[in-house]
Amino acid sequence: MGPVVEEVAGWGRHPVGRGRVERPEHLALPADGEPLVPRGLGRAYGDAALPARPGGLVLESTRADRIRSFEPATGRLHCEAGLSLAEILRVFVPRGWFPPVTPGTKFVTVGACVACDVHGKNHHRDGSFGNFVDRVTLRTADGRLVECGPDRERELFLATLGGMGLTGLIVDVTLRLRRVQSPWIVLETQGMASLDAMLEGLRLSATHWPYTVGWIDCLARGRDLGRGILMRGRHATQVEAGTRRARRAMPLRVPFDAPEWLLNPLFMRWFNRAYAWSHGTALRRRVVSYDAFFYPLDAVERWNRLYGRRGFLQYQCVLPRAAGPRPVATLLERLAVAGAASFLAVIKDCGPASDAYLSFPMEGTTLALDLPNRGAVTEALVHDLNASVIEHGGRVYLAKDAVTRGEDFARMMPRLPEWRAVRERWDPARRFRSAQSVRLFGDPA
Amino acid sequence: MVGATRGMGRALARRLAERGDALFLLGRDEAELDLSARDLEARGAPLPVGQARLDLGEPAGFAAALDAADGALSRIDALVVTGGLFARQDELAADPARLTALLQANFTGTVLLCQQAAERLAARGGGLICAFGSVAGDRARRSNYLYGASKAGLAVFLDGLDLAYRERGVRVLCVKPGFVRTAMTAGLPVPPFAGEPEAVARRVLAAMDAGGHEVYAPGVWRFVMLLIRALPRAVLRRVQF
Numbered sequence: 001m002g003p004v005v006e007e008v009a010g011w012g013r014h015p016v017g018r019g020r021v022e023r024p025e026h027l028a029l030p031a032d033g034e035p036l037v038p039r040g041l042g043r044a045y046g047d048a049a050l051p052a053r054p055g056g057l058v059l060e061s062t063r064a065d066r067i068r069s070f071e072p073a074t075g076r077l078h079c080e081a082g083l084s085l086a087e088i089l090r091v092f093v094p095r096g097w098f099p100p101v102t103p104g105t106k107f108v109t110v111g112a113c114v115a116c117d118v119h120g121k122n123h124h125r126d127g128s129f130g131n132f133v134d135r136v137t138l139r140t141a142d143g144r145l146v147e148c149g150p151d152r153e154r155e156l157f158l159a160t161l162g163g164m165g166l167t168g169l170i171v172d173v174t175l176r177l178r179r180v181q182s183p184w185i186v187l188e189t190q191g192m193a194s195l196d197a198m199l200e201g202l203r204l205s206a207t208h209w210p211y212t213v214g215w216i217d218c219l220a221r222g223r224d225l226g227r228g229i230l231m232r233g234r235h236a237t238q239v240e241a242g243t244r245r246a247r248r249a250m251p252l253r254v255p256f257d258a259p260e261w262l263l264n265p266l267f268m269r270w271f272n273r274a275y276a277w278s279h280g281t282a283l284r285r286r287v288v289s290y291d292a293f294f295y296p297l298d299a300v301e302r303w304n305r306l307y308g309r310r311g312f313l314q315y316q317c318v319l320p321r322a323a324g325p326r327p328v329a330t331l332l333e334r335l336a337v338a339g340a341a342s343f344l345a346v347i348k349d350c351g352p353a354s355d356a357y358l359s360f361p362m363e364g365t366t367l368a369l370d371l372p373n374r375g376a377v378t379e380a381l382v383h384d385l386n387a388s389v390i391e392h393g394g395r396v397y398l399a400k401d402a403v404t405r406g407e408d409f410a411r412m413m414p415r416l417p418e419w420r421a422v423r424e425r426w427d428p429a430r431r432f433r434s435a436q437s438v439r440l441f442g443d444p445a
Numbered sequence: 446m447v448g449a450t451r452g453m454g455r456a457l458a459r460r461l462a463e464r465g466d467a468l469f470l471l472g473r474d475e476a477e478l479d480l481s482a483r484d485l486e487a488r489g490a491p492l493p494v495g496q497a498r499l500d501l502g503e504p505a506g507f508a509a510a511l512d513a514a515d516g517a518l519s520r521i522d523a524l525v526v527t528g529g530l531f532a533r534q535d536e537l538a539a540d541p542a543r544l545t546a547l548l549q550a551n552f553t554g555t556v557l558l559c560q561q562a563a564e565r566l567a568a569r570g571g572g573l574i575c576a577f578g579s580v581a582g583d584r585a586r587r588s589n590y591l592y593g594a595s596k597a598g599l600a601v602f603l604d605g606l607d608l609a610y611r612e613r614g615v616r617v618l619c620v621k622p623g624f625v626r627t628a629m630t631a632g633l634p635v636p637p638f639a640g641e642p643e644a645v646a647r648r649v650l651a652a653m654d655a656g657g658h659e660v661y662a663p664g665v666w667r668f669v670m671l672l673i674r675a676l677p678r679a680v681l682r683r684v685q686f
Contacts, residue, residue, distance in 0.1 A: 004634075022631070025451055091463070091487075
């Protein structure tokens with residue numbers, strides 16, 4: 001019963017490839033040495049988990065999801081790579097443990113969290129996911145099981161964090177969960193009238209709040225540029241949580257591809273304005289569920305269908321603090337002029353970069369936004385934005401990327417040669433390759 | 446539990462573990478049993494989750510396996526059998542050895558094991574036996590009748606076992622999964638109403654607690670099969686069912 005060839009796409013549904021997707025309960029390499037791309041829950045937006053060539057092998061980890069051990073005294077969790085954050089939350093939040101770092105969706109596997117070295121609303125304080133990883137077991141290209149970590153095979157470890165699964169098949173991971181007193185989040189929100197106010201708000205909140213993020217109306221221009229809502233949160237204490245009980249939310253689902261005219265510029269402009277107005281500039285404080293705070297979009301299954309059949313590109317970049325606020329404003333202006341962005345952009349200040357060679361976050365400001373796919377125009381816009389990011393010493397996030405050119409990525413990542421050298425040592429034949437690695441690193445297709 | 450390491454059995458075992466049920470795992474592969482035992486312990490099953498070797502193809506070992514479970518749990522009150530074999534019709538038709546193994550595990554082995562367990566449970570006042578049949582056993586299909594026959598036979602057995610032992614306190618639940626996306630069904634064309642193992646597990650757990658003798662999972666398959674069973678034979682022939 002060989003796997004059938006099926007359509008394979010990232011969360012942005014562009015580009016769309018075809019592959020033979022295997023979902024084994026044991027992560028193993030094919031005996032014949034065929035190249036493969038590892039895949040988790042498919043939440044990378046672009047082509048990171050697409051096969052290098054049509055019909056190529058895709059190894060999905062989601063059924064390799066057993067917990068190997070958990071230490072209740074320390075929160076150390078050893079699990080197979082396909083375990084999702086959603087499952088970790090379901091099992092461990094009632095016992096007072098929380099993922100140390102979480103991206104904006106809980107439908108990601110632990111293996112992918114390592115491979116993308118994901119970051120979250122606490123990056124300014126805690127750094128990225130890799131900071132909480134003690135051990136990664138890889139099935140390397142030569143078929144061996146290799147353990148790596150901060151104190152063992154360190155170069156392989158640093159190449160694997162953020163290495164997009166290209167250094168070996170991530171089989172299991174040991175990470176440290178965080179103790180929390182309740183499943184609830186104390187949330188403060190405040191309307192911000194401009195980009196400067198937003199950046200200042202993020203900066204001031206960073207010292208006292210573990211979680212901060214801003215949503216900005218990226219269609220606003222001129223005086224209003226960067227207008228949006230600042231959010232900051234922390235885990236509620238038992239007293240603050242009181243006797244609240246979580247409501248079981250009815251899962252919503254986008255039932256079919258929306259027509260492309262739905263998210264037209266006029267509609268989106270008014271939506272964004274309404275969103276900003278509805279909040280006002282007052283400071284509001286309330287207690288919300290962790291789902292509402294961390295994963296608002298997870299409440300709508302398959303929300304990616306809202307962008308229609310052609311899908312969308314998500315653009316996320318980080319601009320170094322040293323470059324000042326100007327480049328952020330320039331980027332937003334460019335987007336506003338192009339009228340290409342949609343709904344809301346997410347803005348967040350990042351703390352110091354990690355030692356991992358290809359880890360995305362760096363000290364500075366990151367912006368993330370959706371660009372409905374309109375073909376060549378949208379790609380051209382990304383290259384244009386990339387040029388500006390390169391000029392100021394920033395970079396883009398591979399978990400989101402679908403179109404960046406290899407030479408541009410090399411300009412963004414000063415440590416790329418080191419990563420390439422480690423990869424060359426562990427996988428000279430490029431057994432692990434993806435559509436993205438073909439595009440960015442010139443891997444054979 | 447027999448079959449707790451994989452697919453629907455894995456999902457069901459996790460639900461049982463999360464509510465604190467004490468578990469003992471039976472199966473062919475000790476390394477697999479070990480991995481699943483640790484998983485279930487981490488998810489809340491009382492320590493330790495024990496294990497013993499049991500092969501549905503080797504009935505000679507059943508008594509020892511049940512003894513081991515009885516010993517470890519001090520007294521078992523339920524047997525859950527989700528384990529079984531599956532292969533495509535053409536593979537089974539072409540390979541008598543494979544067909545024999547499938548019939549042996551899905552029917553003969555499961556029947557012998559459940560019969561033994563029912564007697565044990567009855568002798569001590571009662572309990573629950575839950576085993577997995579299949580909608581494939583509800584009506585023959587030309588594309589799946591060998592596997593279907595093994596599950597049809599099992600369903601009749603479970604039905605009778607429930608009738609025979611209910612007054613001695615043993616309840617028997619026959620689970621009939623529809624098409625469920627697991628490693629077992631990988632590569633097969635996915636029909637409408639396909640289910641996920643987690644949803645099946647939730648439904649089965651509710652049925653284990655509720656007290657019926659049969660449950661379809663996902664639930665919609667009950668109506669699908671009602672319809673399919675009602676179809677005249679001439680129609681089945683015509684539509685190449």
